[in-house]
Amino acid sequence: xxREFLFKILVFGHSGVGKTSIINRYIDNEFGFSHVxxxxxxxxxxxxxxxDQKIRLQIWDSCGQKSLRMPFTTxxxxxxxxxxxxxxxxxxxxxxxxxxxIEEIENHANENPLIVIVGNKADLPSNIENPxxxxxxLTNGKNYKTFRTSAKESTNVDELFFYxxxxxxxxxxxxxxxxxxxxxxxxxITDDQFNNLGGFRPNPLDEDKGxxxx
Ligand SMILES: Nc1nc2c(ncn2[C@@H]2O[C@H](COP(=O)(O)OP(=O)(O)OP(=O)(O)O)[C@@H](O)[C@H]2O)c(=O)[nH]1
Ligand SMILES: [Mg+2]
Numbered sequence: 001x002x003r004e005f006l007f008k009i010l011v012f013g014h015s016g017v018g019k020t021s022i023i024n025r026y027i028d029n030e031f032g033f034s035h036v037x038x039x040x041x042x043x044x045x046x047x048x049x050x051x052d053q054k055i056r057l058q059i060w061d062s063c064g065q066k067s068l069r070m071p072f073t074t075x076x077x078x079x080x081x082x083x084x085x086x087x088x089x090x091x092x093x094x095x096x097x098x099x100x101x102i103e104e105i106e107n108h109a110n111e112n113p114l115i116v117i118v119g120n121k122a123d124l125p126s127n128i129e130n131p132x133x134x135x136x137x138l139t140n141g142k143n144y145k146t147f148r149t150s151a152k153e154s155t156n157v158d159e160l161f162f163y164x165x166x167x168x169x170x171x172x173x174x175x176x177x178x179x180x181x182x183x184x185x186x187x188x189i190t191d192d193q194f195n196n197l198g199g200f201r202p203n204p205l206d207e208d209k210g211x212x213x214x
Contacts, residue, residue, distance in 0.1 A: 007168045008058045008079060010072070012101040013086035014094035015064030018120040021151035022086065023061050026161055031152050038063040040070040050165055057161070077108035081168045082116070084160070089119040089126040089148065099138050114167050116145045118160060123150040 011019045020038055024030050027046050042061040049055065060080075063069050085101045087094040098117060105113050119131050128134065132146050145163070149156040 005053065005055045005169065005172060006058060007055065007081040007165070007172075008060065009082045009084060009164065010060045010062065010076070010080045010105075011084045011086065012062050012105075013064055013084075013118075014088070014091070014097045017064065017086045017088040017091070017094050018149075018151050019064065019084075019086050020061050022084075022118070022120060022149060022157055022160075023059055025151040025154055025157045027059075029154070031154075037065050037068065039068050048165075050169065053169070055165060055169075057165075072104075072108075074108045077105060077113075078110050080109065080113075081171070082114040082164045083109070084116050084118055084164075086118040086120050087131075089121050089128060089131060090124050092128050095119075095128060095131055095134060096138065098135065102139060102144075114164070114171065116147060116160065116164060119146065119148045120151060122148040122155055123153045 011023065013019050015037060016035055020036075020042070021031060023044050024032070027044050038061055040063055044059045044061060046057045046059070047054070048057070060076075062072075083101075083105050085098055085105070087098055102115065102117075105115060117135055119126075135144065135146060136142070147156050147160045147163075149160060151157060
């Protein structure tokens with residue numbers, strides 16, 4: 001059966017790490033050399049079909065510059081399926097700022113948020129020694145999935161989003177199964193559950209269709 005999913009992905013990171021460039025590479029397969037700071041938040045969409053299932057990605061490209069940042073409400077965090085937190089492989093400050101974004105997500109999102117940490121500008125010589133180890137130290141040994149990308153050379157960008165799609169689909173399917181568990185006798189789902197399902201509302205009453213009343 002083919003189902004439609006809407007997955008919301010929030011992208012965070014220090015100014016200039018390449019958030020907009022990663023998204024532009026993924027959606028338009030384009031790269032620009034100039035840095036035009038994102039103001040507040042910009043929305044991008046991508047439609048694709050994976051395993052015969054139609055998926056719409058809604059990507060929120062946030063602003064890195066503190067003075068131009070838009071504060072996100074808890075509801076925005078809770079309604080998101082995944083989070084990309086990006087840093088620049090040539091800029092240690094941007095790696096250290098990861099912690100701020102991760103804490104914001106962990107404090108506001110639903111339990112066990114899907115977070116991927118992305119070191120961008122892999123085409124340039126990195127001056128950070130073993131960034132993945134530094135991230136582990138910074139986050140008290142937490143095992144976040146990491147990627148090294150280059151928006152410029154299109155390295156690992158498709159792989160990053162493909163990983164997220166697979167994970168988000170799995171999470172949505174798990175949630176749908178638990179909601180449809182006949183032992184739980186749920187006949188409605190909460191808004192949080194709805195959003196965790198990527199906007200897919202399973203109908204636990206399907207099996208009752210056709211049954212005559214009384
Ligand atoms: N060499 C190299 N440069 C990159 C790469 N990705 C982005 N850049 C450059 O880095 C600068 C900043 O890129 P943006 O994508 O605008 O950065 P951002 O994180 O969206 O910045 P804000 O919107 O201000 O938060 C631009 O000059 C890009 O050309 C990359 O993979 N390699
Ligand atoms: Mg930007």
